[in-house]
Amino acid sequence: MLDETKATALFVDYYAQWVQVYKEGAIREVTLAKYKMTQAWLKKLIPELQLCNMTRITYQQLINDYAQHHERQTTMDFHHQLKGAILDAVDEGLIDRDPTRKVIIKGKTPAEKKIKYLNQFELHTLLKSLDLGKEVNWDWFILLVAKTGMRFSEALALTPKDFDFAHQTLSISKTWNYKGNGGFLPTKNKSSVRKIQIDWQTVMQFAELTKNLPPEEPIFVKKQEEYEPIYNSTVNGILERYCKKLQISTISVHGLRHTHASILLFAGVSIGSVARRLGHASMTTTQKTYLHIIQELENQDIDLVMRSLANLT
Incomplete structure (x- = not known):
């Protein structure tokens, strides 16, 4: 003890x-x-x-x-x-006084990190090239992450029951323990528990794909006697091969999440709505992650303001 x-x-x-x-x-x-x-x-x-x-x-x-x-x-x-x-x-009296008081936190200068994402044309090119047959495969996984912005572990944990096709929503309430021995785990934080609105085309596609699947079993994780191990490098490899073949920017599955967010921001969706859709704990996380996109949008806003003022004659 x-x-x-x-x-x-x-x-x-x-x-x-x-x-x-x-x-x-x-x-x-x-x-x-x-x-x-x-x-x-x-x-x-x-x-x-x-x-x-x-x-x-x-x-x-x-x-x-x-x-x-x-x-x-x-x-x-x-x-x-x-x-x-x-x-x-x-x-417990094992240390006389709090040695952490007034500590000064230092650290290496962070390297400039620019998130990788596809533009709208590149994303359209990728999605149009996916092999979306009648059976579940990783191309369906890529499509769903691109359309929803889910985290890798969230998408792996999806079951047919999580889809509400009548209301065009998808419930995120768990993740998949792909780094361990499989099985469902809680979401990253409370804000990650959410419902994502999905478009009618995605509804039709996944209603057909999942209609004969066990309602409470993960869609993308195969099970024999036990669940097969999943590696994000597998899906990243498939995505990388598509990107190179199509001569578009090479991204990872996490890059699809960034792509989803950036397209929404450029379309004029508010930061608050994007944060809720991504399951961020606060808008601050969204603002920090997509700062360069927000700055580009602000520059566009300045141009719009100037044009509007110039017309006030």
């Missing part, structure tokens, strides 16, 4: 035990993996540090050492994953 730990114990051991007691079974596997990654970095950076020697200077040096290899936001996440364990150690 944690209360049996002594102040002379190694911090890395305390942290490992803390994660096991407080985090395992309480958070999503993908989040738990981040805590385990933090644990691995502790073994690398402070393998011999005792709890009683965790001071503000020691902690700041740890953050500085980690920041040499990571961007500031990643370093901030590292700090937050450590802070919970450290505050508990302070409460």
